[in-house]
Amino acid sequence: MKATTTAKTKGTAAAVKATTKPKTTAKTTKPESRLAMVRRARKINRELAELYPYAHPELDFRNPFELLVATVLSAQTTDLRVNQTTPALFAAYPTPEDMAAAVPEEMEELIRPTGFFRAKTKSLIGLSVALRDNFGGEVPGRLADLVTLPGVGRKTANVVLGNAFGVPGITVDTHFGRLVRRWKWTEQEDPEKVEAEIATIFPKSEWTMLSHRVVFHGRRICHARKPACGACPIAPLCPAYGEGETDPEKARKLLKYEMGGQPGQRLSPPADYPGRPAPALGAG
Numbered sequence: 695m696k697a698t699t700t701a702k703t704k705g706t707a708a709a710v711k712a713t714t715k716p717k718t719t720a721k722t723t724k725p726e727s728r729l730a731m732v733r734r735a736r737k738i739n740r741e742l743a744e745l746y747p748y749a750h751p752e753l754d755f756r757n758p759f760e761l762l763v764a765t766v767l768s769a770q771t772t773d774l775r776v777n778q779t780t781p782a783l784f785a786a787y788p789t790p791e792d793m794a795a796a797v798p799e800e801m802e803e804l805i806r807p808t809g810f811f812r813a814k815t816k817s818l819i820g821l822s823v824a825l826r827d828n829f830g831g832e833v834p835g836r837l838a839d840l841v842t843l844p845g846v847g848r849k850t851a852n853v854v855l856g857n858a859f860g861v862p863g864i865t866v867d868t869h870f871g872r873l874v875r876r877w878k879w880t881e882q883e884d885p886e887k888v889e890a891e892i893a894t895i896f897p898k899s900e901w902t903m904l905s906h907r908v909v910f911h912g913r914r915i916c917h918a919r920k921p922a923c924g925a926c927p928i929a930p931l932c933p934a935y936g937e938g939e940t941d942p943e944k945a946r947k948l949l950k951y952e953m954g955g956q957p958g959q960r961l962s963p964p965a966d967y968p969g970r971p972a973p974a975l976g977a978g
Contacts, residue, residue, distance in 0.1 A: 726878065734931055735879050735895050741928045742907035748966045749906035751857045752959040753777060758833035758858035759825070760784055762843075763793070765850045766817055771808045774959040778975035779807050781961075790831050793822035807975065817845025835859040848886060856902035864889045865905040869912030876916065876934040914953045922948040 726734075742749075752773040755761035760780070767776045783804045787793035793801075801815045808814065821843040825831055833854065834840055840851035852863030864870075866885040874880050880891040896904055915922045921938030924945030929935045939945045951958050952969025961972050 731878065732895050735877065738877060738928050738931050739896065739900065739904055739907065741931070742911055743903070745927055746907050746910045748964060748968060749903065749910045750964050750967070751853065751906065752909075754780060754960050754962050755858075758835075758854060759790060761858050762821070762833055762840075762846070762850070762854050763818060765853045766821070766845045767805060767808045767814055769814070770810055772959065774972050775807055777959060777961050777972060779805055781974075787822075790822040790825035790833075793818060794826045796822075814845070820844030821846060833858070835861065837861075837863075848889070852889075852905075856905070862898045862901040863905070864892055864901045865909070866892075867909060868918075869909045870905060872918060873908050873912050873916055876932070876937075878933045914950050915948075917948065917950075920948060922946070925949055 751761070753761060753764040753768060754777045755764055763783070764776050764780055767779065783801075786804060787796055787801070796815075796819055798812075798815050798819065801818065802811045805811045805814055805818075824843050825833060828842075829839070835855065835858075837848070837851045837855060840846050840854060841848060849865055849867060852865045855861035856863040856865065866888045871883070871885065871888055874888060874892055875882075879895060880888055882888045882891055892904075893901065911928075912918075915926050917938070921934070922945040923929055923932075923935050923938040924940045924942040925948070926932070926935075926945070939948060946954075948954075950956060952967070957970040957972045958967060959972050960967070961974060963969070963971055
């Protein structure tokens, strides 16, 4: 990983680069060939790697079990809210055996801030029982095993495999799906079909970090409702350039998290993260 100063320097350089309206965009009247699309997609990935050399999973965790639980909790809420909730949860239930024996009503109160707390409690106790009874209290390192756990689908399994076990995987969340469709890498809507198509564009070794970079970009610059097109370093490669704010000054005001000078989502971010840690629950 590069040093914090390097990340800041690259981020500043990228911001300066983004202040100039792109001379050309990827828009064209001629249909893009498959080969041209793949080359453009890989160039976007390289640009994102320079923009976010510190890209990482935005859930706080110290082991595979904590990552699994945090990922299940992240459904229909922000990673920030999960990170603010899990310290008390893991203090009460540090192992699958502890969580399997939890009193549902007590766990519900701990995870209430993440929403859908009754359904999530049922999933967490269920997957903990399965880990205890079927996997010796350990999180398995195979996708086929992970998806047998209550509340765990391919997206959650790929998050755990890629970030806790080093097994490459593509994580298709709402940000990832939105951006790859904007960039015309796929027209698929179904997450599994999106995953399958994107897997044919990039080498397997890139899958996990590609996922982080795309999600980072979606959260910071390429927002759902108002993309910051005028502050986007990959604008010249984007077929959707112009859907959002193109004025550089106005676009910069739309940047979020470290790109906008705001705290990130993790209370305990990696050492090379150039932004500020998120506040604890109730601290602001």
